[in-house]
Amino acid sequence: MTYEKKGLDYALYDRARPGQSRRYGTDRQAAVVVLAYSAPPKGAKQWTIRLLVKAARRRPKLKNISRESIRWFLKKTTAKPWCMVMWCISKITVEYRQRMYVLLELYAQLYRKEELVICVDEKSKQFLQQTRTPIAAKSGAPINEYQCAGTHNI
Numbered sequence: 739m740t741y742e743k744k745g746l747d748y749a750l751y752d753r754a755r756p757g758q759s760r761r762y763g764t765d766r767q768a769a770v771v772v773l774a775y776s777a778p779p780k781g782a783k784q785w786t787i788r789l790l791v792k793a794a795r796r797r798p799k800l801k802n803i804s805r806e807s808i809r810w811f812l813k814k815t816t817a818k819p820w821c822m823v824m825w826c827i828s829k830i831t832v833e834y835r836q837r838m839y840v841l842l843e844l845y846a847q848l849y850r851k852e853e854l855v856i857c858v859d860e861k862s863k864q865f866l867q868q869t870r871t872p873i874a875a876k877s878g879a880p881i882n883e884y885q886c887a888g889t890h891n892i
Contacts, residue, residue: 770794770803771815772835773790785819865887867885867886869885
């Protein structure tokens with residue numbers, strides 16, 4: 739079946755698929771990822787899938803979670819807890835989790851063509867300041883000397 743025969747809607751929208759519906763929502767997936775990025779239990783250097791399964795099953799909403807579900811969540815989110823470097827937040831607090839879940843729910847909503855979607859991304863820019871008056875260049879590349887004048891996220 740080609741898109742030419744089926745039309746634009748066939749290309750743009752998913753059709754219903756057979757099989758089981760999702761068992762775990764984004765809130766539970768996020769809970770597993772947050773757990774994987776937390777400190778491992780005493781006596782362990784880092785989390786293993788077995789340790790994550792044990793710890794997750796102690797939580798009320800994850801009592802029956804399978805090893806494969808946890809493995810899939812980590813793969814899907816490209817989570818690599820062993821490479822963790824926290825640069826933007828110092829601690830995952832209750833407030834941070836609540837805000838994270840709100841954002842994840844927003845991302846998980848189905849697309850509706852009657853709603854406007856605006857994507858805004860933060861980008862870091864470096865400000866440069868010339869250290870002396872530029873010299874008119876002869877043939878070739880211009881000669882400039884700059885000094886860093888700070889950075890800002892826009």
